[in-house]
Amino acid sequence: MSRAAPSPEDRHAQHPGTDTGGAAAGSAEAVVDPVRPAGRVLAALSGLREPVVWVLLLIAFFTAVSGKPVDGVLMLIVATGLVWDAGRRALRHPEAGSEPVARRSRLAGGRRRLVAVTALLAGGAVYAGVVGSFSRYSWPATAGIIGLGTIVVLIGWHGPLRARPDGGRLPLAGTLAWIVVLVAGCLWELAALLQQPSITTDSYSHPTISTLTDPMLATSPGRSIVLLGWLALGWYLVER
Amino acid sequence: MTAHNVTIAGYLVAVAGIVLLQVLATRTRAPVPSLGDLLTRAMRSRTGRVGVLVAWAWIGLHFFAR
Numbered sequence: 340m341s342r343a344a345p346s347p348e349d350r351h352a353q354h355p356g357t358d359t360g361g362a363a364a365g366s367a368e369a370v371v372d373p374v375r376p377a378g379r380v381l382a383a384l385s386g387l388r389e390p391v392v393w394v395l396l397l398i399a400f401f402t403a404v405s406g407k408p409v410d411g412v413l414m415l416i417v418a419t420g421l422v423w424d425a426g427r428r429a430l431r432h433p434e435a436g437s438e439p440v441a442r443r444s445r446l447a448g449g450r451r452r453l454v455a456v457t458a459l460l461a462g463g464a465v466y467a468g469v470v471g472s473f474s475r476y477s478w479p480a481t482a483g484i485i486g487l488g489t490i491v492v493l494i495g496w497h498g499p500l501r502a503r504p505d506g507g508r509l510p511l512a513g514t515l516a517w518i519v520v521l522v523a524g525c526l527w528e529l530a531a532l533l534q535q536p537s538i539t540t541d542s543y544s545h546p547t548i549s550t551l552t553d554p555m556l557a558t559s560p561g562r563s564i565v566l567l568g569w570l571a572l573g574w575y576l577v578e579r
Numbered sequence: 580m581t582a583h584n585v586t587i588a589g590y591l592v593a594v595a596g597i598v599l600l601q602v603l604a605t606r607t608r609a610p611v612p613s614l615g616d617l618l619t620r621a622m623r624s625r626t627g628r629v630g631v632l633v634a635w636a637w638i639g640l641h642f643f644a645r
Contacts, residue, residue, distance in 0.1 A: 386626075389626040391626040391627060391629070391630035392626065394630065395630070395633065398637065407640075407641075407644075407645075409640070409644060409645055410637065410640045410641070410644070413636075413640070414633070414637070417629065417633050421625075421626055421629060424625070425625075425626070470643070475642070475643055476643070476644065476645045477645070478645060480643045480644065480645075481640075481643070481644040481645040483643075484636075484639040484640055484643050484644045485640070485644060487639070488635075488636030488639055488640065489636075491632055491635070491636065492629060492632045492633055492636055495622075495628050495629055495631075495632040496625065496628075496629055498625070498628075499622070499628070503619060505623075509612045509616060509617065509620055510610035510611065510612060512610060512611075513600070513603075513604070513609065513610050513611030513612050514612060514617065516600055516611060517600055517611075517612070517614070517617055520593060520596035520597055520600060521597075523593060523596075524590070524593030524594075524596075524597075527586075527589040527590065527593060528590075531586050543583055544581070544582040544583050544586070545582060545583075545586050546583065546586055546587070548590065549641070549642065551587070551590075552642065556642060556643075562643070565642065566639075566643075569635075569638060569639050569642075572635060572638075573632075573635050573636075576618065576622070576631055576632055576635055577632070579615070579618050579619050579622045579628075579631075
């Protein structure tokens with residue numbers, strides 16, 4: 340027994356939080372019709388239109404060929420997951436964008452939030468102390484980093500922890516200035532990397548950031564301090 | 580000036596640029612977004628959000644993991 344396809348109004352009633360606008364939704368459906376086989380294939384592969392996916396695939400390739408296959412496999416898994424997720428959502432709700440829906444904060448109460456923050460700080464200190472005590476590139480350190488990284492990425496996958504106001508359009512000139520500075524820094528690092536004797540051999544004349552941080556990361560306290568900074572950055576990003 | 584010093588000077592210039600832009604964004608009325616605003620904007624979509632968090636995870640992997 341066949342069932343009539345729901346109208347855009349029906350879908351809006353069922354998924355009010357994912358509607359991105361009538362005109363935009365209408366044009367999106369006109370381009371990719373998920374009912375037709377070709378439309379289903381296009382919808383399933385819609386994630387490949389995301390630049391982030393291609394950046395992750397490039398990182399996966401270059402880290403794998405530079406002797407870090409674990410990094411490469413993890414990046415490949417995330418890139419594949421993003422493509423699969425975008426395709427799944429495009430097939431189910433072709434009018435839905437990729438905007439994550441903010442979860443209702445379960446830490447709204449001031450006291451509960453204080454308890455949670457204290458627990459996170461204590462947990463972070465223990466984590467940095469324990470993982471920092473392991474030597475670099477050891478399997479215990481690898482497991483600790485992969486475990487926490489996986490948890491944080493999965494948390495982010497489900498959307499922001501709390502709704503943030505839409506800041507509107509960013510000023511173009513200032514945004515371009517940031518892009519220039521950040522890309523220039525990355526290119527400078529890349530130039531140093533390419534001037535090494537080989538991609539896995541350090542150079543004193545052209546040190547990469549990794550080479551410059553080696554002395555600090557050679558000691559257990561140094562590793563713990565860097566891990567604390569890494570944790571703080573991760574917390575800051577999850578809260579965005 | 581040796582190549583070593585030139586390389587490090589390049590990193591310091593990049594860091595100085597980041598600090599300068601952040602100061603302009605937060606202490607003046609210059610039309611410059613803060614780094615936090617940029618990250619929030621980049622993380623508005625799911626792919627952007629996952630991409631930024633994966634970049635963070637990659638830093639940990641790069642410096643500590645096998």
